[in-house]
Amino acid sequence: MNLKELISNLQDFYILCIRGLTGIVRRPVYVKDLIEQMDYTGAGSFMIILPVSIFIGMALSLQLSAELSVLGLKMYTGKIVGVSIIREIGPVLVALVFAGRVGSGMASELGSMILGHQVDSLRVFGVDPMKKLVTPRIWSSILMLPMLTLIGDALALLGGYYIAVFVSHQSGTFYWSSVRDAITFENVIAGAAKPFIFGYLIACISCYMGLSTRGGSKGLRQSTTRAVVLSIVMIIISDFLLTRILLYALGFSV
Amino acid sequence: MIEFEKVFFSYGDHHVLRDVSFSMRADERLAILGGSGEGKTTILKLILGLVDADSGRIIIEGDDITDKTEDQLREVRMKFSIVFQEGALFDSLNVKENVAFCLREYSKLSEEEIDRKVREILKVVDVEPAIDLMTDELSGGMHRRVAIARSLAAYEPKVFLYDEPTTGLDPINADNICRLIVDLCKDGKGLITVTHKVSDAMKMAERFMFLKDGMILFDGNKEKLLQSTNDEIQRFISE
Numbered sequence: 056m057n058l059k060e061l062i063s064n065l066q067d068f069y070i071l072c073i074r075g076l077t078g079i080v081r082r083p084v085y086v087k088d089l090i091e092q093m094d095y096t097g098a099g100s101f102m103i104i105l106p107v108s109i110f111i112g113m114a115l116s117l118q119l120s121a122e123l124s125v126l127g128l129k130m131y132t133g134k135i136v137g138v139s140i141i142r143e144i145g146p147v148l149v150a151l152v153f154a155g156r157v158g159s160g161m162a163s164e165l166g167s168m169i170l171g172h173q174v175d176s177l178r179v180f181g182v183d184p185m186k187k188l189v190t191p192r193i194w195s196s197i198l199m200l201p202m203l204t205l206i207g208d209a210l211a212l213l214g215g216y217y218i219a220v221f222v223s224h225q226s227g228t229f230y231w232s233s234v235r236d237a238i239t240f241e242n243v244i245a246g247a248a249k250p251f252i253f254g255y256l257i258a259c260i261s262c263y264m265g266l267s268t269r270g271g272s273k274g275l276r277q278s279t280t281r282a283v284v285l286s287i288v289m290i291i292i293s294d295f296l297l298t299r300i301l302l303y304a305l306g307f308s309v
Numbered sequence: 310m311i312e313f314e315k316v317f318f319s320y321g322d323h324h325v326l327r328d329v330s331f332s333m334r335a336d337e338r339l340a341i342l343g344g345s346g347e348g349k350t351t352i353l354k355l356i357l358g359l360v361d362a363d364s365g366r367i368i369i370e371g372d373d374i375t376d377k378t379e380d381q382l383r384e385v386r387m388k389f390s391i392v393f394q395e396g397a398l399f400d401s402l403n404v405k406e407n408v409a410f411c412l413r414e415y416s417k418l419s420e421e422e423i424d425r426k427v428r429e430i431l432k433v434v435d436v437e438p439a440i441d442l443m444t445d446e447l448s449g450g451m452h453r454r455v456a457i458a459r460s461l462a463a464y465e466p467k468v469f470l471y472d473e474p475t476t477g478l479d480p481i482n483a484d485n486i487c488r489l490i491v492d493l494c495k496d497g498k499g500l501i502t503v504t505h506k507v508s509d510a511m512k513m514a515e516r517f518m519f520l521k522d523g524m525i526l527f528d529g530n531k532e533k534l535l536q537s538t539n540d541e542i543q544r545f546i547s548e
Contacts, residue, residue: 083414172397175359179391180411180463181383 071189072259078190088191096157097199107152108207112214115139120223133230136215137237141246145208147294150253153200154286158261161192162282165265166275193258200254241305249297257286310335311356316365318351325351327523335467338494340514341503347520349503353470357389358382390466394473396456398444404455405440411463434458450482468499475509487512507546
């Protein structure tokens with residue numbers, strides 16, 4: 056890819072990000088498509104988020120209990136699990152799972168629509184593919200990923216509770232009270248702001264990759280792979296940047 | 310109705326069309342022949358403004374469309390109806406929903422009226438019993454018929470565009486589709502069909518264009534095509 060193509064692609068991506076987002080305020084608004092996408096991205100992802108979150112909470116609690124018991128600080132398990140899950144692991148983990156399931160789905164669906172001339176058909180019929188296909192996907196991701204993160208956080212804390220109480224033999228009441236200590240305004244904001252950005256990024260990258268599919272089934276495979284890989288990389292990079300910004304904005308000293 | 314003036318088009322470094330110029334009336338039936346990758350489908354996409362020419366002018370009813378925006382092209386596209394290769398039906402919708410797509414998008418018809426109109430159109434193309442089937446449950450011939458039905462439901466086109474309408478169909482189905490296509494043009498509507506099947510093109514069109522290496526090698530009627538002494542054309546016709 057030469058520099059001219061790279062700039063052209065970045066320009067197309069930028070246009071998709073803006074027009075996809077603002078499509079919700081321009082008529083016609085495809086409410087049915089938005090609801091369908093919310094069902095696919097949200098309800099459809101729940102059964103994957105459920106075991107992943109529980110087990111990551113259990114693993115984290117297990118590791119911390121083992122390490123903290125050596126230092127005689129086992130009672131801090133709940134607080135550290137709480138802070139880690141709410142501020143960092145929960146949003147990132149759910150976003151990664153979301154990128155794997157929803158991002159690949161969006162890219163492959165739009166890619167096959169491109170290859171099957173379905174997107175051209177929409178344009179011929181006077182329908183703006185950006186509004187019909189991209190806007191519902193972007194908004195469903197922006198709306199559903201935070202909800203999934205909230206559920207994922209709760210499940211991870213529940214998994215942590217199970218290990219702390221039944222394996223590490225700590226007091227359940229004390230676990231929840233120390234988790235409650237971690238649920239401060241700053242921590243919640245630090246964790247809750249991220250999924251909105253992650254959802255937007257995943258949907259934009261996946262839609263762009265899908266709509267730029269060329270070259271048959273091999274091209275479809277490449278665009279789907281690119282969508283997932285780039286989404287994951289961007290989640291990790293943007294997580295660092297957001298953490299830096301949020302810590303500064305919320306007054307944490309590093 | 311349609312005029313191409315010195316049109317060039319390329320995908321990156323690959324030149325697809327080179328110096329293509331032709332014009333056609335709204336009531337003509339034109340078949341564009343040529344091998345794979347010769348730029349036949351690209352001509353249809355250029356007419357609809359789905360891709361941009363590198364240079365040259367494309368004039369539709371006296372209006373140059375080469376610099377038009379997507380919104381301005383909407384009006385131009387309403388003069389045509391296209392059936393893409395393999396039909397390009399929306400695979401997440403069933404037959405009824407596919408045909409009703411434009412009616413739901415643009416008309417203010419009630420669901421009962423849409424249902425009645427969809428059934429009427431499906432009857433014209435003879436696939437009414439398939440109304441509730443999903444697109445992957447359709448045979449190749451039915452798939453094309455539904456695609457034609459969907460294009461009929463869109464609006465009143467002046468010219469029909471068909472991209473390889475009979476590819477992948479058995480001879481009987483292909484013949485039926487050719488008849489349907491000609492029948493739909495009976496009231497003075499034009500058609501451009503892109504195909505590499507000469508026998509089917511002969512059934513549908515009265516004027517033929519042969520593309521080779523992105524250029525028009527032949528443009529004329531059936532008799533002239535059959536009498537052409539060009540080796541490429543002769544080989545293509547005999548195959």
